Amino acid sequence: MMTAIALPQRKGQQGLVGTLHVPGDKSLSHRALMLGALAVGDTVIDRCLLADDVLHTRSALTQLGTEIDVNPDQQTVVVHGRGRFTFAPTVKPIDLGNAGTATRLLLGMLSRQPYPLTIHGDASLSQRPLMRVCDPLQQMGATIDLRADNYLPASIHANSSLKGITYQLPVASAQVKSAILLAGLQAQGATSIIEPVPTRDHTERLLRAFGADVERHGKVITLQPGSLLEGQSIHIPGDLSSAAFFIVAALIIPGSHLVLPAVGVNPTRTGLLTILEQMGAKIGLSQLETLNGEPRASLTIKSQSLKGITIAGAQVALAIDELPIIALAATQAKGETIIRDAQELRFKETDRIKTVVQELKKFGVHIEEKSDGMVIKGQQELMAPPADTVLDSHGDHRLGMMLAVAALLTGGKVLLKQAEAIGISYPTFLADLQSLLKSQ
Numbered sequence: 001m002m003t004a005i006a007l008p009q010r011k012g013q014q015g016l017v018g019t020l021h022v023p024g025d026k027s028l029s030h031r032a033l034m035l036g037a038l039a040v041g042d043t044v045i046d047r048c049l050l051a052d053d054v055l056h057t058r059s060a061l062t063q064l065g066t067e068i069d070v071n072p073d074q075q076t077v078v079v080h081g082r083g084r085f086t087f088a089p090t091v092k093p094i095d096l097g098n099a100g101t102a103t104r105l106l107l108g109m110l111s112r113q114p115y116p117l118t119i120h121g122d123a124s125l126s127q128r129p130l131m132r133v134c135d136p137l138q139q140m141g142a143t144i145d146l147r148a149d150n151y152l153p154a155s156i157h158a159n160s161s162l163k164g165i166t167y168q169l170p171v172a173s174a175q176v177k178s179a180i181l182l183a184g185l186q187a188q189g190a191t192s193i194i195e196p197v198p199t200r201d202h203t204e205r206l207l208r209a210f211g212a213d214v215e216r217h218g219k220v221i222t223l224q225p226g227s228l229l230e231g232q233s234i235h236i237p238g239d240l241s242s243a244a245f246f247i248v249a250a251l252i253i254p255g256s257h258l259v260l261p262a263v264g265v266n267p268t269r270t271g272l273l274t275i276l277e278q279m280g281a282k283i284g285l286s287q288l289e290t291l292n293g294e295p296r297a298s299l300t301i302k303s304q305s306l307k308g309i310t311i312a313g314a315q316v317a318l319a320i321d322e323l324p325i326i327a328l329a330a331t332q333a334k335g336e337t338i339i340r341d342a343q344e345l346r347f348k349e350t351d352r353i354k355t356v357v358q359e360l361k362k363f364g365v366h367i368e369e370k371s372d373g374m375v376i377k378g379q380q381e382l383m384a385p386p387a388d389t390v391l392d393s394h395g396d397h398r399l400g401m402m403l404a405v406a407a408l409l410t411g412g413k414v415l416l417k418q419a420e421a422i423g424i425s426y427p428t429f430l431a432d433l434q435s436l437l438k439s440q
């Protein structure tokens, strides 16, 4: 029997009150480490996320001969760039744990090495589709063998050349786009990617910050190889996907008033804020500043009422990791909320349509699973699950954090299994949540 932990509990009328600096952005931390490793000279990364997923990127790059120092304050990481695309050979398989972003981006970045490499990961990562990345990489000239033609472990063959391609993405995926761009850096000729709808563009922005030639015209992103990548001073903003749990918690828990300084508000990430605005929320944005091409702002959130809406189409990709916590917000809104076109949720750390529905039902919530999303009834009172029912993160950090916020709505004692999964993106999440519980 796996041990369960008790989640933070609200006493009386406590709300979430105070100022919180959420940890650095996960997507940007992976990318800054990778580009830092390729660049000439040192890259100093401030507010680099040091959570499980990013630590796997760091250890992979170290295993491949990159020197990376973490300053004792745990806030600054220095990557001593190799100044070339070739890494040191390694016979040992590279372990990427639970990290989907690391896996897909590194497959692209390592698809032209003069020796073979093997990548593996945990049970969840080993069930996530990779043909979507390997297909374009093979068109560029890489040879990658996947288990059952789609899954880890992956064996990348030794390869000495890649060619640029024009590729229409069949699914909206920033990870696939980024893998192709990282391979494109090492290819002969230009690489163009056509996106069905916009996805997070951190790779494009960071590549430009390091000196690469990347342009976007409408739906087409084009990279011209050959530019020198130079080490940079990179300032990572707070992760909006981590802030999301506090934003929604503050909105739906009465008596809350939170300030979240310096959170990333790149427009390809702010789908959550647009959706919440459509639900009627007013979130304050101040102190806007752009560093390394990435905008950030201080967010101010007070508890307020929400209304149900339909979330579909291009909105989904811009809020893909926030849909579990949006589902919880919907349980408190006036009227029904429908989430459609979100079948990609089935390919995350868990099948997030299935697990969100299964776990929210433990609170007595009316929520219906659809093939591409869910339908959530509004204005529901969440009940602490009965003593013999334990919540389960299923090893999915975002599910674990959403359930911790849901538990606060009950006021009762709620247990969570596999809570350690939260450390994949936010090791201090539960302590931070607890520290903000105050009576105003």
Ligand SMILES: O=C(O)C1=C[C@@H](OP(=O)(O)O)[C@@H](O)[C@H](O)C1
Pocket (backbone or CB within 6 Å): 026, 027, 028, 101, 172, 173, 174, 175, 176, 178, 200, 320, 321, 344
């Ligand atoms: O590029 C990235 O950093 C990410 C892209 C998204 O995945 P997909 O590209 O599979 O949509 C997202 O879900 C993931 O958490 C991070």
Ligand SMILES: C=C(OP(=O)(O)O)C(=O)O
Pocket (backbone or CB within 6 Å): 026, 053, 098, 099, 100, 101, 102, 321, 348, 349, 398, 425
């Ligand atoms: C889907 C996620 O990450 P990854 O794909 O990197 O595992 C996430 O962080 O919600």
